[in-house]
Each structure stands twice: as C-alpha cells, then as structure tokens.
Amino acid sequence: MTIGVFARAANVTTSALRFYDDCGLVRPASVDAATGYRYYSLEQLDEVVLIRHLRDAGLPLGDVRRLLAGPVEAAEELLAARLRTMEQAVEAARAAAAAALLAIRDRERAVVSLPGRVLAEAIGQVVAAADVTGDIPVLGGVLIEAAAAELTLVATDRYRLAVRSMYAEVRCHVPAAAVVAAATLDDARRWIGAQDSVELRFGDAHVRLAGPGGERRLSTIEEPYPSYRVVLEELPEPLTRVVAPRGLLLSAIGDDPEARLDLAVDGGLTIRSSAGHEPAAVPADVAGEPVAISFMFSTLHPALTAGVGPDVMLRISRPDLPVVVRSADDGDLTTLVMPAKAATPHGHRGAS
Template sequence: MTIGVFARAANVTPSALRFYDDCGLVRPDAVDAVTGYRYYSLDQIDEVILIRQLREAGLPLGEVRRLLAGPVEVAEELLAAHVRAMERAVEVARANATTALALIRDQTSNVVSLPGRILAEAIGQVAPAADRTGEIRVLGGVLIEAAMGELRLVATDRYRLAIRSMSVRGWRRRVPTAAVVTATLLDETRQWIGEQDIVQLRFADSHVRLDGPGGERLLPTMKEMFPAYRVVLDGLPEVLTRVVAPRGLFLAALGDDPQARLDLVVAGDLSIRSSAHPQAAIAVPADITGGPVAISFQFATLYPALAASVGPDVMLQISQPDLPVVVRSADGGDFTTLAMPVKAGTPSGHQGES
C-alpha cells in the first residue's frame, strides 16, 4: 500500500509515518529507489496502531522503543510506571489549578477578612484623629483602604495624621480600593465589631458592608475625596533625631491641661515644659540618637498621638522643628501618627502656623 492508503487504514497521518520511519520505529516495507515513495504491508498495521495508542497515552518516544523491544513483563512495568507518573502529574495540576483559581478570585474579590478585635482596636486608635469641627466635611471621616493583603485606616484633623495598617486575608489586588466612613459612625459600630471573631468588609459604591457571626452592618460612605496623605508621608525629609521613651512616663510629663503648649528640648536627655506650669521642666529618661532639637506642640495634638500608641515605649522621629513629627510604637510600625508642631511662642489653645 502507498503511504497515503496505509495511513488511512492505520488512522494516522502520513507525516506520522514519516516520523516513525526517521526514528527507526516503523520502516516501510519497501521504498522505490527512483521515486523514494514508501510502501507498507498489511501486517504492519497492528504495530503502527500500537505505537499511536502509546503516543496518545503520553508515553515518551524512548519508552515506546523500549516497550516494543522487550517482553510483555517489561511492557507491563513501563506502562504501570507511566500511569503512576501521569496520576501524580494530575494531582499536582489539580492542586496548582485550585491555588491559581484562589489567587484569581482574590485579585477580583472585594472582600477583606480580619479578626474583629483587631479592627476595633485600629478604629479606637485612628478615629480620634478625625476632625470634629465640621469645617471640612471629609476630615470628619476615616479612610478605609485595602491593597495587596493590607487594610489601612487613616484619619487627620490637619494637625495630626493617624495611620494603622493590618494584615488581612482575601485581598490581593494591586490597585487600592478605598472608602471614607464618618468617624462617629465607626465609633458607634466599634463595640459590635470587637465582639465578632471574624469581620468581612465588602466595598460597594455607596457603602462598606461588615459581616460577622453577629449579623451585618452597613456603613454609608462619603462622596468627598480624602486628602492625599501619602504625599505628606513621601515628602518628609530625612530623620535627624530619634527619641525613644517610656510611654507612661512621657504621658505623665505632658500634664493634663488640654489648652497647654508643650515645649520639648532634646539635648542629651528629654526635657518637657508645659505652659500650664512654665516654672518647672520635667525630665523623661530617653534613648536619643541624632542632634539636639527644641520643638513645641499643643497638648491636644501630642497627647492623643502618644496615648493611642501601643507598647511600653514610643518613638519620635524628628526631621525639623517646623515639620510633622512621626510618632511610632517603638516595638511595631503598624500604627503611625504624624503630629504637627507649633512655634514655641504660639499662645496656648491655638494651633498656629509651622
């Protein structure tokens, strides 16, 4: 039979027969010396069909050659080993496909999950930094921002900027999704949030939905655009002085007059003088790196920033006396506050210009 007729009889393509010939698996029964045409005999059909089935089963060419050359026992061993390898490959493929699908769903999901107590704690730290005067409506809100496995809460009253970051499950989008919710509403919902083992946040156009074992809460969102707080963070110059002090002693040295101005002098140690008691400066033990600096704050700005921190110690990162100071918990960087200083001569009760 010509190669075309034989190919149709064996249910393979002529190119496959040429490939088998080149590989030495199945030689033509005869080749015309003048034309080079290949001719096959009927008794070669079974061998070609067997090779086709082995190849369709995924058996490598070398294994096919070994199987054809060996006894039945070799064929049984080779085929059993091949099937086991294929089954393992299917298991690996199934596991990888499941993982890939989960990642795809994460990238398109609008759901964030985290423990309720952690979210409630973050709200308690950040919400007090929101503006309460109502002069700029959006500053009375808290920005809730999700991106790349992190949930961030941000609030500012122009003199203080509070930021809390938390690791979350179920959110891997690179592009942040954000919403602004009024701080008072978050405060009202905070107790319920803290009672939930797990809280799921779903972002929608007009609200953020909270789901937990205890039910659900809908938090309407504000339409106004939240200030570009990252510009402030990115614009801070190099830190020149760092102060690490016991938080309890630091807070005690600030006093309790909400109208006071606080003058801090960093020069070998930390000295704090309040305008409420200008005759006496209070020394606070501190670990200081960098040069000496004198800087002033309103009590209403610095005290809440320190009080909202976590851990026994607090860190102040000072670049210049007239630029925002970064306040961090010394043991962790997931909560950060920027506190705006004032001029040393600013009267008590006024934020002043820096």
C-alpha cells in the same frame, strides 16, 4: 384558500394552523380526501387572528379555548388577570436582574477578612485624629483602604495624621477605598470587637461588615480623601530620634488641654509646660542632633495615648515640620503631629 395562503393572510405559520387543527381549536373549512390538503375560508380569518393575539399575550391554550367560548366580560377578566401576572413577572425579573448585577459587581470589588479584635483596636487608634469641626466633611471620616494583603485606616484633622496598617486577607482585582464617618465607625467598634472575624465588602455607597453576630452597613462619604501618602513621602529623613517610656512621657506633659509643651532634646528629654508646672526630665534614648520643639497638648497627647506598648518613638526632622510618632513595638501605627511655634530655649534650635 390553501393553508399557505391563509397562513400568510392571518400572519401565522402553517405549523400553527396544523396545531390548532390537531387540538380542535380551528378546523379547516375542508380537507381534500385524496391529497389531505387543508383549505380555509375567509370567514375563519378573524378567529385565527384573534387566537394569534391571545397567544402573543401569553395565554395558554386552555385559556384561549375558554375565552373563545365565553362572553366578552369573561374575556376582559381573563386578559386583565393575565396582564397582572405578566407585570408581576416583569417586576420580579427586574428585581432579580438588579440583584444579579449587584452580585456580579461585588465579585469585582474588594473583600477583606480579618479578626474583629484587630480591626476594633485599629479604629480606636486612628478615629480620634479625624476632624470634628465639620469645616471639611471628608476629614470627619476615616479612610479605609484595601490592597494586596493589607488593610489601612487613615484619619486627619490637618494637625494630626494617624495611619494604621494591618495584615488582612484581601480578595480584590484592584485596590479599593472608602471613607466612613468617624462617629459611625466608632459606634460600630464594640460590635466589631465582639466578632471572631469580620468581612468588609466595599459597595457603591456603603461598606458592609459581616461577622458571626450579623451584619452592619456603614454609609460612606462620597468625596475624595486627601493624598496622605504625599505627606509621608515628602518628609525628610529624621535628624533626631527619641525613644521614651510612654507612661512617663504622658505623666510629664500633664493634663491641661490648653497647654503648650516645649520639648528640649539634648542627650535626654526635658518637658516644659505653659501650664506652669516645673520642668520634667523623662528618661529617654536619644540619637541625633539636639533640638527644641513645641506642641499643643491637644495634638501631642492623643497621638501618645493612641499607641500600644510601653515605649514611644519620636522622629524629628525639623522643629517646623510634622513629627512622626510611633509605638516602639508597633511600627504599623504611624501618627504625624504638627509642632507649634514657641520661644526658642537657650542653646537649641526653635520652631520657625
């Protein structure tokens, strides 16, 4: 058979047959001395087909030569070893492809950098507002949002809503958000505060924290967080603003966790407690209408202690709507506190 006919019969290329000839693997049955044409016999077909299979299996030429010259047992061992090598290569390629895909996805995700001390302080200010009952699992977490040049932490137990925003270096194509269990975030707070800077990277089921001291991965709660912005945006304009010394205010409300606190605002601030203490007057700057409003100690006290600075501001719209609590010199920390129903002190509006 001419080389072309034989190549078609063996399902190889004529260049492959010439290559096998040049390296002494399969010689033509005859070569025309005048023309140099190569001719092959039918008996050579099985050998060339076998070589094709071995080459398709990825065996290098040296192994093909040894396999053709050796016994069947040696061929089995050689092919089994080659198969193991190829399987290992496939697994390695699969792992490398998965890692590359993660890296590509990470490039599209938000990466946030800020001082560890700032993040730790923010966590401490909001984490106590998360729900501890477990009734609604997502409320047991802290929402972490990244957008533009700002990182925001949010926590609520339905009676309090704490929102802390801070400047951060944010690299992202679209806003990113994740919910991390409040206890998990609080456990990481000391480590975070010890880092000069912290990088947050949002993943599929975790938030990765990296700093000079190593790395932490915090698992996320895969449940949508309530739209806290709706609550903030729907609050009416405050009718009464009170700015008071935080320390004196905390002293006046006492330390009884079961107490109901009645606040009377009429040019000044007076606090009455159901714990039986004498009414306490707190020096305050008041603007707006007189109002009477009540809180449970367990909601008001944490909101006051979370603030920073010597003064605190209360923005009151109505006695039956959430009150905005802000540190007077730290406007990026906002806490909403739900009032409690109480008896109406004489001369003031009471909660409905």
